[in-house]
Amino acid sequence: MTDWQKDVLTEALKEETINPKIIVSVLGKDRVGIIAEITAVIANLGGNIIDINQTIFRELFSMNMVIDISQTKEPFLQFKAQLEQKGQELGLMVMAQREDVFTKMHRV
Amino acid sequence: MRITSQEILETIKMVELEHFDIRTVTMGISLRDCVRPTTNGLCEAIYNKIVTKAANLVHIAGELEKEYGIPIINKRISVTPIALLADSLDEDNLTEVAKTLDKAAKEVGVNFIGGFSALVQKGITKGDKRLVDSIPEALAATERVCASVNVASSRAGINMDAVAVMGQIIKQTAQFTADQDGLGCAKLVVFCNIPEDNPFMAGALHGIGEAETVINIGVSGPGVVRDAICNIPHKDFGTLAETIKRTAFKITRAGELIGREAAKRLGVEFGIVDLSLAPTPEVGDSVAEILEAMGIERCGGPGTTAALALLNDAVKKGGAMASCYVGGLSGAFIPVSEDAGMVRAVREKVLSLAKLEAMTSVCSVGLDMIALPGNTTASSIAGLIADEMSIGVINKKTTAVRVIPVPNKKAGDFVEFGGLLGNSPILDILEVSCQSFVERGGRIPAPLQSLIN
16 A cells, blocks of 8 residues: 555544544435436535435335535535425425434444 | 335335334433422422523434334333432422323423332332322323332332231322223333333333433334234245344434434433333234234243244344344333234133233333223232232243223123223233231242252
């Protein structure tokens, strides 16, 4: 491993611990344009998507995103409220939760 | 490694479909600096301390609930056993103190406050007597106050004088709240080996070895465990225990995370996670149904005690791995009226008082939320308490009795307590007198700690 690679790795790990992320989960009936609609809201609020996973189970649309909210204009609870309200308007179940609840529960 | 979609969906399913929640965030508050010579002075000091310390409790719990997406059902307070503050008071009746606790609980928005309590396993002081004698009136005059009395321990044995008194106090409490089917008794627990950091009601108190202020967490999730077991119908007992352990681990981890964050934001110490499976009357949130998912046709039938023992032990093992500080009662609760599966088993005459007593030798607490006929005598209740205390004393575990002799009702009738306290048929109790036994007085000596068999 080169020094540069080591630096990147160290920085990335440090970033993970000092800058907690949130997870946004979206569930609903599949149709065209869901990702575009949801990500547009996140972009408007200043959230940075750093990981995204999307799949369809039969007709059920399921998407999970890891989002960095350190640059958002508003605190997390307001970010969450706006996102969830948008979900209601679109007829989707949208949930935003702090990432550490998942890592604590599913990692030893 | 990033969390996977499957893990995210599993967590959401636990909350949305299986009733996983943080059952209680309980703030323990020491009242030792509130001792005053007059009742008015004591009440003023208690009120001011509670509303100051717990001012932000409900608000912060609400914030955490939203941020983590896991419901926090109850916000509660436990305080120093009030009997300790009562020895040098200028009057005997402590109802005013209970009313002050009630008022403070309403002011800060918590639904129960525990600690109207006395520790009398070896003997009774003036303050203890004042507290115990005040219980019936205090519980009738308040809505949110919970009382508990520890009458036995593995080191002290059983204070049978206190047991006899508690039989009478339970009867009086039922009479004082007769218009509500003896509801006062649902807020009164008689303990052996009472934990000092239990966050669950009605038995919560802030023990004398505790810090000034502390946050304790009670997690729950019978539905999550039941569903996990339903997914492995024909697997062996090793797999069964492992599945319960893994589930308990996840539940406890969430509790610990939220507890630590709550303590940090409130600027107080984090105490413990109590990893109990606490049922509610809602369908799918039942401990009885877990035992039935294991393969017992109906809770109370042969095999029930073994299934409960396995469950209780696996929950403790999984939870202990998940948190450094596990405490409180930690295990499976079997409160009859609060558990729809238990109620069904009683109604079908499969689950009896005798079987419940056997189950308490391996569950985490004891004879809990059991409705008895209104004409059950004080000495019979004392006998029931003595039996339960002896299971705790000999087995070095916490046991407790929370029974309600429902005024004017007989075995087979039905009683509705409402809300989380649920409903229940009145159980049958043998009408065989133990009055001469109870009236002997004195203490049952502490047991040997060796020659165990």
